[in-house]
Amino acid sequence: MLVLESLTKRFGANLAVDRATFKLDRPIMLGIIGRSGAGKSTLLRMMNRLTDASDGSLMFGGRDVLSLKGAEKRAWQSQCAMIFQQFNLVPRMDVVSNVLHGTLNRRSTFATLFNLFPSDDIHRAIDILDRLGIAQHAPKRAEALSGGQQQRVAIARALMQDPKIILADEPIASLDPMNAQVVMEALRRIHEEDGRTVIANLHTLDTARRYCDRVIGMRDxxxxxxxxxxxxxxxxxxxxxxxxxxxxxxxxSTEIRDPQGAAGRMHAPA
Incomplete structure (x- = not known):
């Protein structure tokens, strides 16, 4: 399915990712942990082709991802959707339009310029927001939402691309523990219900253990x-x-405990 072989990235004399090698032969939820500067974000950016690799190979379904250019590269970036720590939404734009931006790679320049969306796409965007528990916020500006709600909008935008792989770069690093659990549970459900591979960069060990099927640790x-x-x-x-x-x-730890000290998952209000 997905094979990384000696994937490497150099920034001048700095070796940010050093011969990363692993393969996934089925859809799983994979956590990547390590301290800041370990190379986690650079690894995900190479996988999505936001950053070019210096060496190595990246294969998906027998296709050489690193050789893709132009429309083929953009098509790969739709199949391998990216979610960022800082959400990367358009703050003054309404929520549903932010989600619909997940279709930009397959829309014409004219439609993009005039913000024209097919009714089927609009209904699908609202359905995705409903699935994530935030459909009631569809007409609001993105900047009016909480951090946890904005991250769920970013997840919805990624799902609009109908990707095979979702890359989440520190998706809960800027969230409080309650919203962090809501976001991680949403990503876990997407993996289980849709059969999509989810690869998430994480800082905390309890989160990696609770939600991931497999964990990779990076250092230097x-x-x-x-x-x-x-x-x-x-x-x-x-x-x-x-x-x-x-x-x-x-x-x-991002674990939430009740007054008796028992660990448990809690859901933030929508």
Missing amino acids: GRIVFDGTPAQLTTGVARDIYGADETFSEEAT
Whole structure:
């Protein structure tokens, strides 16, 4: 399905990603963890072709993704949708129009200039927003929504592309714990219900363990761990983060606990 072989990115003398190699032979939810600067975001940007690789190969369905140009490259970017930490919405535009921007790669220049959308696309955008629990906000400006709601709008925009792969670059880094759980549960449902591959860059170990089928750990541009959530022990985490025995998972936890101390998932109001 997806094969990365020695994928490398250099910025001058700096080696941001060093021979990243892994493959996915079926749709899964994959978490990539590591400290800031480990190369996680650069890896996702190479996969989406927002950044050109310096070396290595990236194959999907037997096709060489790194060789794609022009319309074929744009088509790949629709199949491999990107969600960003800062949402990348148009703040003064209404929510449903932001979602409809997920169709730009397949629309004519004329339709794009005059913001003309087919009624079928409008209905589909609203259906996606409803699925994510925010259809009631469709006519509002994006800037009027909370951070968690805006991230769900960004997810809806990605789903409008009908992608095979969703890349989420630190999707919960700027959210409070309640909204972080709502967003991660939305991504997990999209994987399970749609059969789409979701690859998410994450900072917290509890999030990776709870929502991901497989976890990759990066340190200094290299993949230093590739295994199941159960294999992501505290000792392994120390190696990934380059930490000593004082490393505490609680310091990075996004887990919400009830007054009795029991961990649980909570949903933020829409």
